[in-house]
Amino acid sequence: MKDILVFKPLPSDQMARLHAAHHVVVADPKLAPDAFHAALATAHGLIGASYPITAELLAKAPRLEVVSSVSVGVDNYDLAELRRLGIMLCHTPGVLDETVADTVFGLLVATSRRFVELSNLVREGRWPRDFGEDLFGFDVHGKTLGLVGFGRIGQAIARRAALGFGMRVLYHARREVDLAAQAPELQGRASHVARGELLAAADFVVAMLPLTDATRGTMDANFFGAMKPGAVFINGGRGATVDENALLASLNSGRLRAAGLDVFAQEPLPWESALRTHPRVTPLPHIGSATHETRHAMAVLATTNLLQALAGERPAAVYGD
Numbered sequence: 001m002k003d004i005l006v007f008k009p010l011p012s013d014q015m016a017r018l019h020a021a022h023h024v025v026v027a028d029p030k031l032a033p034d035a036f037h038a039a040l041a042t043a044h045g046l047i048g049a050s051y052p053i054t055a056e057l058l059a060k061a062p063r064l065e066v067v068s069s070v071s072v073g074v075d076n077y078d079l080a081e082l083r084r085l086g087i088m089l090c091h092t093p094g095v096l097d098e099t100v101a102d103t104v105f106g107l108l109v110a111t112s113r114r115f116v117e118l119s120n121l122v123r124e125g126r127w128p129r130d131f132g133e134d135l136f137g138f139d140v141h142g143k144t145l146g147l148v149g150f151g152r153i154g155q156a157i158a159r160r161a162a163l164g165f166g167m168r169v170l171y172h173a174r175r176e177v178d179l180a181a182q183a184p185e186l187q188g189r190a191s192h193v194a195r196g197e198l199l200a201a202a203d204f205v206v207a208m209l210p211l212t213d214a215t216r217g218t219m220d221a222n223f224f225g226a227m228k229p230g231a232v233f234i235n236g237g238r239g240a241t242v243d244e245n246a247l248l249a250s251l252n253s254g255r256l257r258a259a260g261l262d263v264f265a266q267e268p269l270p271w272e273s274a275l276r277t278h279p280r281v282t283p284l285p286h287i288g289s290a291t292h293e294t295r296h297a298m299a300v301l302a303t304t305n306l307l308q309a310l311a312g313e314r315p316a317a318v319y320g321d
Contacts, residue, residue: 008048068306090305096289101156104236111260113137146202162189211238224250239263
């Protein structure tokens with residue numbers, strides 16, 4: 001038996017799988033930091049999410065063999081240090097694609113049709129007798145969607161747009177996707193274009209980028225200035241890929257009609273952030289994968305990854321494979 005440190009709660013059935021095979025310590029570093037740091041000394045495996053695994057922390061875990069993240073994104077992990085130490089990093093791609101696509105496309109519709117704003121009118125007893133044009137939203141169907149990033153989730157969003165809403169879909173990625181092999185239903189419905197062409201043509205720009213040195217702050221004043229006047233910006237990728245001051249300036253100038261954001265550079269969003277109360281922003285608390293079904297599926301995959309790694313097997317989802 002080896003030692004496992006669980007640093008974010010898992011469903012009871014997945015905890016049972018861990019207990020059946022290994023010695024398990026549960027210690028949330030945000031609630032029990034002393035217990036967490038003490039358990040690092042003997043841990044062979046870590047499993048959890050939403051906490052930075054830094055070089056300083058890894059130095060306290062000399063026996064560590066594998067970190068299994070209950071997430072797809074890995075920006076909380078010091079990748080260079082993990083590689084240097086030979087520690088395997090696993091994550092949970094695939095199982096959340098459709099759920100995140102639901103969230104992002106729902107946010108797009110809600111933002112364009114002003115659902116949250118108008119719902120609050122009803123809740124607060126401010127529903128006007130004469131519902132005028134100043135409260136109208138804008139259609140989604142038949143418009144042009146531009147996707148910045150076209151991985152599995154981007155392709156799932158494109159399916160909803162093209163097949164469900166009759167939208168023209170443009171995408172920009174480092175490489176053109178072989179639709180015949182990866183997404184045959186999008187052949188003839190999605191086109192790879194240069195970023196500038198996408199920004200100039202899209203009524204809705206949806207960002208689905210991971211956070212890397214190359215993508216940090218890449219959506220800046222030049223990016224928003226190149227967008228079609230009156231377009232809507234949606235971010236379902238990572239918050240720090242956006243220069244939030246530049247986004248606010250574009251909203252305030254009227255260049256952009258609205259923004260829907262599920263992610264932010266700092267989370268939770270600070271109370272003083274102008275994005276929290278901006279009348280043209282629909283904010284969500286990073287809920288892309290937050291359904292009972294999907295979060296459980298992520299926990300199952302993360303647990304499987306960890307058990308396979310500690311058994312000397314190649315896990316199903318090693319980051320970088």
